[in-house]
Each structure stands twice: as C-alpha cells, then as structure tokens.
Amino acid sequence: xxxxIEDPADPRLDDVRDLNHSDNRPDLPGGKGLxxxxxxxxxxxxxxxxxxxxxxxxxxxxxxAYLAEHEVPDDVDVYEVSRExxxxxxxxxxxxxLLATAVRAPEPTVDDVLAKARTVVxxxxxxxxxxxxxxxxxxxGMGVDAVLFGNGCADxxxxxxxRVSMGHVLRTPFAHLExxxxxxxxxxxxxxxxxxxxxxxxxxxxxxxxxxxxDEAGAPWGKLALLVGGEGPGLTEHAMRATDARAMIPMAxxxxxxxxxxxxxxxxxxxxxxxRHRSV
Amino acid sequence: xxxxIEDPADPRLDDVRDLNHSDNRPDLPGGKGLxxxxxxxxxxxxxxxxxxxxxxxxxxxxxxAYLAEHEVPDDVDVYEVSRExxxxxxxxxxxxxLLATAVRAPEPTVDDVLAKARTVVxxxxxxxxxxxxxxxxxxxGMGVDAVLFGNGCADxxxxxxxRVSMGHVLRTPFAHLExxxxxxxxxxxxxxxxxxxxxxxxxxxxxxxxxxxxDEAGAPWGKLALLVGGEGPGLTEHAMRATDARAMIPMAxxxxxxxxxxxxxxxxxxxxxxxRHRSV
Numbered sequence: 001x002x003x004x005i006e007d008p009a010d011p012r013l014d015d016v017r018d019l020n021h022s023d024n025r026p027d028l029p030g031g032k033g034l035x036x037x038x039x040x041x042x043x044x045x046x047x048x049x050x051x052x053x054x055x056x057x058x059x060x061x062x063x064x065a066y067l068a069e070h071e072v073p074d075d076v077d078v079y080e081v082s083r084e085x086x087x088x089x090x091x092x093x094x095x096x097x098l099l100a101t102a103v104r105a106p107e108p109t110v111d112d113v114l115a116k117a118r119t120v121v122x123x124x125x126x127x128x129x130x131x132x133x134x135x136x137x138x139x140x141g142m143g144v145d146a147v148l149f150g151n152g153c154a155d156x157x158x159x160x161x162x163r164v165s166m167g168h169v170l171r172t173p174f175a176h177l178e179x180x181x182x183x184x185x186x187x188x189x190x191x192x193x194x195x196x197x198x199x200x201x202x203x204x205x206x207x208x209x210x211x212x213x214x215d216e217a218g219a220p221w222g223k224l225a226l227l228v229g230g231e232g233p234g235l236t237e238h239a240m241r242a243t244d245a246r247a248m249i250p251m252a253x254x255x256x257x258x259x260x261x262x263x264x265x266x267x268x269x270x271x272x273x274x275x276r277h278r279s280v
Numbered sequence: 281x282x283x284x285i286e287d288p289a290d291p292r293l294d295d296v297r298d299l300n301h302s303d304n305r306p307d308l309p310g311g312k313g314l315x316x317x318x319x320x321x322x323x324x325x326x327x328x329x330x331x332x333x334x335x336x337x338x339x340x341x342x343x344x345a346y347l348a349e350h351e352v353p354d355d356v357d358v359y360e361v362s363r364e365x366x367x368x369x370x371x372x373x374x375x376x377x378l379l380a381t382a383v384r385a386p387e388p389t390v391d392d393v394l395a396k397a398r399t400v401v402x403x404x405x406x407x408x409x410x411x412x413x414x415x416x417x418x419x420x421g422m423g424v425d426a427v428l429f430g431n432g433c434a435d436x437x438x439x440x441x442x443r444v445s446m447g448h449v450l451r452t453p454f455a456h457l458e459x460x461x462x463x464x465x466x467x468x469x470x471x472x473x474x475x476x477x478x479x480x481x482x483x484x485x486x487x488x489x490x491x492x493x494x495d496e497a498g499a500p501w502g503k504l505a506l507l508v509g510g511e512g513p514g515l516t517e518h519a520m521r522a523t524d525a526r527a528m529i530p531m532a533x534x535x536x537x538x539x540x541x542x543x544x545x546x547x548x549x550x551x552x553x554x555x556r557h558r559s560v
Binding site: 141262 | 417420421422446448488490532536538539546550552557
C-alpha cells in the first residue's frame, strides 16, 4: 500500500534511517543491517532476488515512474516522501530518489553453490566494499556462477557493495567457507572433492593465466575455482599451497599489480575465452 | 633546500593550497593547476618524469624517510610542515604526509607518440578522472605504449587521475587528437596512415575481441589502436565507422557492460596475449 509520509521522524522510515551507519543494527538478526537497493535497476534486481523485500521508498515522481512499469508485491510497504524528508531521515541527499530494503536471507550452503556451478571465484582478504561490488559485477558479466568467501572479506550485502555491483550481489549465489585466517584453507578440499581445478591468481605465478586454465591437451578444465587475494598482501601462502597452480597475468616490467577486481575480470575473461576457443 | 614552514598562510605553500580546487589556476599557463603527486611511490615517479618538479612538501618524518633513500634535485624547494599546517593550507587532512608538485610540460605530438608505439589506446568521452587514472594504470601494466585522447575526456593530470593511475599518467606518453566531437574522428586517418589497425571496443561488436586482434592467419596486428568510449554512451558511431573492426567482450545474458577501465584492461590483456601466444 502506498502511503505519504511527511515527518522524517516517522518510525515507518526506520528502514532507511541514517544510511551511512545502517550496517550496524543490533536489533536485527546477526546484528547487521538490511539490504538497501538504490535506483530502479538495482531495486528491480532486489525484487527479483531471494531476499524478502520490506519497503519501497521514493519521491512521488520516481515512485510513479517505477510503479507504472513494475509489479511490486502487496506485502511491500510503499512510502512516498519528499526529497527533504528522505534526506533528513537517511542523513544525506539521495538524488536517485528510489530505495528498497530487504531482509538478509540465510546463505545457501557451499555444497548447494558448488552443485550448480562450473566456474567459481574464491576470495581471501578482500576487505574493500567497492572491490567486492566490482568483483560481483565482473563475475556476473563474464559468466562466473558463484562467489565463495574465505577469511577476511568485506560484507557483500553492505550498501556500497550492492550499489557498485549494480545489484549482482543479489543475483549471483555466494557462500562463506568456514574457518579462521589459518584454517579456512582446509575447506578448499571440499572444492577439490567436488572436481574443481583450483588456480591461485598471483603476480608471482609460475605459469601464465592462459596456460593455467587448460589441461595439457589444451582443453579447459570442466570445473574451475579461481582464487583471488586482497590488494596488497594477495593470497596467503597457506591458501596457494592448497591449489593446483599459481597463475599470473603477464605484466610489463616496473609496473604495479592490477586492482583486485580488475585482475579478477581478466581471469574471468580468460576462463570464458578458454571455454569458447578451446586452445591456448 | 629544506625549510621549515610554521604559517599555513605562507606564500611558499601556495603550490599545495586548497587542493580540492587546485585544478583551476588562471595564473598558470593554460589556466590549469600544477601536477600534484601524493605518497612516496608517485612522488618518485613525478621526479623521474618529463615534468619539471617545483616543490616537495612533507611532514618531518616523511621527508626524513624519503630523502634518506631518494635524490632530489637542488632546484626543488623542500618544505617541512606539521600535519596541522599542511591540512590548513591544503584544505583537508593529507595523512600520507608527502606531496610534490610539478609544472605541466607541453605534450608530445601525435606523430612523436605513434613513432615509438606498437599498441595505443584511443579514448573518446571518458569524462571521469578515476576511470582515466585506472586506464593508465592498466595500460602501463599490460604493455600499452601510449594513450591518445579524442574529444570529451577528463584531464589525465588532474590530482585524482594522477593518484588512481599510481603515477602512470606521468610515465606513459599521451597526446590529444584535434577536433570537436564531430570532427576529431578524422584524425584517426593519421593512425591508419601510420600502419595501425583500428579496433573499436563496443558491446555491440561484430566479432569477439580475440578474433579482432589477429589477422586471418591468426597473427597479431603489428600496430594496434584500441578505441574505447565513455561509460554509458560508449564510442560514437562516427568514431566506430572510422575503424577496421568492432570488437566485443563476450558477456553473459542479462548483465551490464563492464566499467570502461575494466573492459580496457581486458582488451589490453588480449593484446598482450595475442603477442605472446600468436593464436586465437
């Protein structure tokens, strides 16, 4: 039902209150915030996702335009607000004027994720929300089926990750591997048992990326897990030791390694390329 | 000579004053600001570049550490400042505590740039400073020799571009092609005359990137110019019509095109790959 709200202090706006600090919600399960989608594209991806949507909030004109073209389930509260009221509640000016919030649904299990995937990426120590978002955008764009989180990664459902991913964190399945920074690597055995070839991405790789993604006959690995570490430290030795190969993107001398989301994009591209062209 | 400055209003700090608005300097040639390098790595790249360095400014500890390991020419003014004095002059807190400034030297000509290059990237409508910086970082990392600017691009020497590029805008040669948004494309003839194969990057490409970068025998083009357009509109039809091929990065259905610096990185990777592996 669509309701106009004039008072920024109205408790019905609590889902979009103080959005710069909205990820800390001790009142919600897990103590984490709701999922917040901004703009029509990401709002639609949230509505189509596995996450139960609670509210849709927008300027009158933005709501009109959105609702004229999209179905919104009856159990979603729709709140019409002025730009000033929304800015006051959210804590800053949201010029896009359309937001939706959803509850964090439980993650699928690692087994569930692996059962339906051919290519997965495994992240370790990727602590930056923008990099996580960009990684999901690149993964979705180039046909990576799922994302697995090792230790030390940022929250993919944080508002900035959702935005930078263009909503792909809401669509691409992901799950967390258990363990601490020195034990999570053991769960990589689960991937090997499921038939995955494990390839570490590292500037100190022994083979080129193109070589690492095919077998000796030049055929692409049927199932592939690409491991990517955070910018700076990269993958731990412990993680790389649990993989089958260490692959590098060839770099010009005297330059710096690529941004983590960019090097992942190159790896995703090479994976897709190996499946299309079937030769190095 | 190293001088300690205690007064943020001291005119000797004018080169680092009000850095958030430092790109507009009517008193300087061209009306643009100085080049500002932040942090030891980028400061060193500035000192090694073709741009004449004017000042080195830093916290005492940062200057000590830097000068213990690096030569700085005698004609560079070295100013020691406290964190508070620098924050007051610059307009915000610069936690890295080390800055250098340089004069914008004239650009090389397009002919000069082309004479020494095998792979160049040509940008059109890339208006975002971060994307420009990331493009230079990726270009340098994967062996692209030069950057040419068509119409409508952001300033590569703006402070944020310098920072995001990790200083590679100071090392990789670049030049601007002449003309307005409807006439600059004519100067692409200059590239063709110089023997370059011209390839447009576009989601609506007729061939895959891998196919576009080799000839019919599978050999890489000797000289290659990759054209990349700004996020959103992409390349103009006018520009694409002046090229030999329109290449796409294969994308999963229902996803979005990649960020411009990311898709450029993939193209640079494929170019390097074609030169190494010499087959599709």
